[in-house]
Amino acid sequence: xxxxxxxxxxxKHANASMTYVRCPLVNLPLRGMDRGVRSRYSxxxxxxxxxxxxxxxxxxxxxxxxSPIQWxxxxxxxxxxxxxxxxxxxxxxxxxxxxxxxxxxxxxVVGSAFAFEAAQxxxxxxxxxxxxxxxxxxxxxxxxxxxxxxxxxTGRTRD
Numbered sequence: 001x002x003x004x005x006x007x008x009x010x011x012k013h014a015n016a017s018m019t020y021v022r023c024p025l026v027n028l029p030l031r032g033m034d035r036g037v038r039s040r041y042s043x044x045x046x047x048x049x050x051x052x053x054x055x056x057x058x059x060x061x062x063x064x065x066x067s068p069i070q071w072x073x074x075x076x077x078x079x080x081x082x083x084x085x086x087x088x089x090x091x092x093x094x095x096x097x098x099x100x101x102x103x104x105x106x107x108x109v110v111g112s113a114f115a116f117e118a119a120q121x122x123x124x125x126x127x128x129x130x131x132x133x134x135x136x137x138x139x140x141x142x143x144x145x146x147x148x149x150x151x152x153x154t155g156r157t158r159d
Contacts, residue, residue: 050097057090058112065116068125083132084139087113091143099151102144109140 064072064086075082087109094105113136120126 047097047099050093054090054093054097057086057093061086061090062112062116062119066119066123066126068123070125080132080135083135084142087136087139088143088146091140091145092147093143095144095147095151099148102148106141106144109144110137113137113140 077085090112091105091109094109095102098105114133117128117130117133117136120128
């Protein structure tokens with residue numbers, strides 16, 4: 001085998017001790033990695049999925065919040081539980097995507113909760129209440145705290 005051959009977009013490198021494959025997207029070896037490299041690779045993968053998911057989830061919540069009431073999905077749970085859970089998921093996803101920026105994320109999620117509730121004033125079929133915004137903000141903070149705790153205990157705080 002030559003020093004470097006290419007097969008289906010992956011580069012195979014021969015080393016005196018092992019042969020491994022480098023993925024061209026993230027430039028990390030996929031086989032023969034030590035635990036530290038695998039950990040960094042998994043952290044990068046989690047962040048790469050969590051970041052767009054968090055933004056899409058926030059956009060979906062904005063759409064559901066300001067759209068007409070009949071478009072709102074129903075889960076047969078109390079509305080306060082739905083609000084809390086939705087923003088907890090947003091906070092959790094954001095802190096997994098941006099683990100070192102929890103203070104900025106707290107401002108973003110809490111600010112979004114109040115801004116989304118204020119945006120309901122623009123829709124004639126919706127009503128805005130401060131207690132709804134407080135429940136949303138509390139859910140977002142709970143999600144951020146849960147995500148930060150998991151990131152801290154699993155060592156996923158590098159950015």
